[in-house]
Amino acid sequence: MVKVKLLITLKEGILDAQGKTIKGSLANLGYKNVKDVKVGKILELYIDAKDSEEAIKMTKEMAKKLLVNPIMEDYSIEVDES
Amino acid sequence: MVKVKLLITLKEGILDAQGKTIKGSLANLGYKNVKDVKVGKILELYIDAKDSEEAIKMTKEMAKKLLVNPIMEDYSIEVDES
Numbered sequence: 001m002v003k004v005k006l007l008i009t010l011k012e013g014i015l016d017a018q019g020k021t022i023k024g025s026l027a028n029l030g031y032k033n034v035k036d037v038k039v040g041k042i043l044e045l046y047i048d049a050k051d052s053e054e055a056i057k058m059t060k061e062m063a064k065k066l067l068v069n070p071i072m073e074d075y076s077i078e079v080d081e082s
Numbered sequence: 083m084v085k086v087k088l089l090i091t092l093k094e095g096i097l098d099a100q101g102k103t104i105k106g107s108l109a110n111l112g113y114k115n116v117k118d119v120k121v122g123k124i125l126e127l128y129i130d131a132k133d134s135e136e137a138i139k140m141t142k143e144m145a146k147k148l149l150v151n152p153i154m155e156d157y158s159i160e161v162d163e164s
Contacts, residue, residue: 031144033130042122048115
């Protein structure tokens with residue numbers, strides 16, 4: 001079993017309303033040195049693959065077909081070796 | 083400026099409905115060897131701190147005060163050195 005993390009973030013220039021709201025709430029609590037907040041998603045995928053290379057290849061395919069919106073989102077893939 | 087990633091995931095045993103839905107959709111596309119999917123959040127925080135140690139300390143405080151629900155969620159912190 002390979003554990004893959006797919007990290008999905010909004011592309012530059014796409015309005016991140018949730019991030020702006022969190023930044024405002026932190027400022028209200030006194031954390032004014034938090035200059036920006038961006039919100040993204042993590043998908044942890046537990047894949048029955050023969051090795052991490054195969055799991056990464058599958059994850060890229062799944063990202064393109066279903067999991068990531070290429071108009072608005074960027075993604076990166078990390079393999080959890082533990 | 084220190085960039086900190088706060089990774090927030092649901093605790094073991096909390097129902098992850100969104101993850102289950104994604105797992106089902108992937109199975110429908112033929113990815114039946116994806117055995118489990120867990121959905122979490124990433125918050126990328128850009129903090130005006132003197133070093134990464136200070137930024138991590140602040141992030142832990144903010145996680146406890148506002149960003150993480152300790153009943154349902156676990157979190158981990160990564161510093162982006164780039």
